[in-house]
Amino acid sequence: MRLLAIETSCDETAAAVMNGAQLLSNAIATQEIHQLYGGVVPELASRAHVQRIVPIVNKALSQARLAQHEIDAVAATYGPGLIGSLLVGVSFAKGLALQLGVPLLGVNHLEGHLFSANIKPGGPEPPFLSLIISGGHTLLIYVRAWGQYKILGQTQDDAAGEAFDKVAKILGLAYPGGPAVEKLAMAGNALAIGFPQARLKNSAGSSNRRFDFSFSGLKTAVLYFVRKLPASELDKQRADIAASFQNALINALVDNVKLAHEQFPARAVALAGGVACNRTLRQAFARLSEQREFALHFPEPIFCTDNAAMIARAAQFHLANGKRSPLSLAPDPGLGL
Ligand code: KG4
Ligand code: ZN
Numbered sequence: 001m002r003l004l005a006i007e008t009s010c011d012e013t014a015a016a017v018m019n020g021a022q023l024l025s026n027a028i029a030t031q032e033i034h035q036l037y038g039g040v041v042p043e044l045a046s047r048a049h050v051q052r053i054v055p056i057v058n059k060a061l062s063q064a065r066l067a068q069h070e071i072d073a074v075a076a077t078y079g080p081g082l083i084g085s086l087l088v089g090v091s092f093a094k095g096l097a098l099q100l101g102v103p104l105l106g107v108n109h110l111e112g113h114l115f116s117a118n119i120k121p122g123g124p125e126p127p128f129l130s131l132i133i134s135g136g137h138t139l140l141i142y143v144r145a146w147g148q149y150k151i152l153g154q155t156q157d158d159a160a161g162e163a164f165d166k167v168a169k170i171l172g173l174a175y176p177g178g179p180a181v182e183k184l185a186m187a188g189n190a191l192a193i194g195f196p197q198a199r200l201k202n203s204a205g206s207s208n209r210r211f212d213f214s215f216s217g218l219k220t221a222v223l224y225f226v227r228k229l230p231a232s233e234l235d236k237q238r239a240d241i242a243a244s245f246q247n248a249l250i251n252a253l254v255d256n257v258k259l260a261h262e263q264f265p266a267r268a269v270a271l272a273g274g275v276a277c278n279r280t281l282r283q284a285f286a287r288l289s290e291q292r293e294f295a296l297h298f299p300e301p302i303f304c305t306d307n308a309a310m311i312a313r314a315a316q317f318h319l320a321n322g323k324r325s326p327l328s329l330a331p332d333p334g335l336g337l
Contacts, residue, residue, distance in 0.1 A: 006075070026302070074097040074104055081331075094327055110139065116310040129269045133274070136161070138213050167245050178277070182246065187243075198214035225241065271296070272304060
């Protein structure tokens with residue numbers, strides 16, 4: 001089955017084509033306009049999707065060397081995400097499926113991230129643990145089987161990527177902040193400043209224990225630390241602040257996954273989402289994987305950040321199992337897992 005998938009849940013306009021298990025193309029247009037504002041402006045994101053959706057779909061089709069009429073199904077992210085952004089992709093997919101007379105399938109964006117380590121062969125097979133760490137979400141999920149997910153924990157305030165972006169802003173770095181903080185942190189000492197790690201009451205009884213996260217306290221601690229510094233000191237300590245913040249955030253993620261793995265000792269753990277591009281984080285999880293003896297999977301960076309290949313992979317699973325969406329499919333901003 002030749003499948004066209006569309007992803008427009010946030011600020012990436014993306015389209016991908018898959019034929020069976022083979023990814024034929026993966027086209028992404030990142031919206032640079034948001035850099036001016038230090039974060040995604042929903043109204044501008046929707047407008048940019050409207051402008052880019054046709055060129056990106058055409059790019060994905062031409063890279064796959066397919067014409068529109070050779071597509072057997074159309075998939076699109078229906079949520080969670082920014083409602084105006086989702087509307088563009090969903091409406092476009094519905095129009096195309098209607099015109100071509102082929103099945104339509106709405107895909108959950110988070111389920112897409114769960115499939116992102118399986119776009120290429122050799123990914124984890126259920127049951128496994130997946131940590132989705134992006135600008136919008138921080139979720140720890142037990143993948144019992146494909147299509148059967150148990151949310152073990154999620155952030156109670158900021159997402160991990162959001163914390164990177166906000167700390168980047170505090171340090172005067174450009175958006176998106178994650179890559180900028182990571183680069184600056186390389187020149188710093190991760191143990192220079194003891195920023196606090198959130199301690200959540202995660203023990204609601206052994207069977208329904210939560211493994212939640214919290215990053216707003218850490219972000220605020222960085223803000224207060226920077227406010228107290230004279231301007232001349234800030235320049236000297238910027239790299240140490242970046243490295244110490246990154247270290248505290250990574251430790252919080254690693255500690256929680258460690259606890260969850262003790263209760264759900266899966267053979268594999270997968271990392272997904274934009275923050276999973278972070279190399280220091282990957283090294284920390286590699287150490288945990290040796291300690292806890294699980295196989296660690298992380299997608300290559302292009303599949304960590306938002307993309308349509310992961311939506312295609314999830315759609316392919318559901319289409320093969322006979323799932324279809326009606327043409328009345330509507331965006332849904334809720335988690336939906
Ligand atoms: O998955 P993604 O593209 O979009 C969402 O669904 O949110 O993730 C984007 C987030 C941003 O917050 C960005 O700062 C963060 O991922 N990010 C990183 C790195 N690369 C991207 N965070 C830490 N280190 C990185 N190298
Ligand atoms: Zn995402």
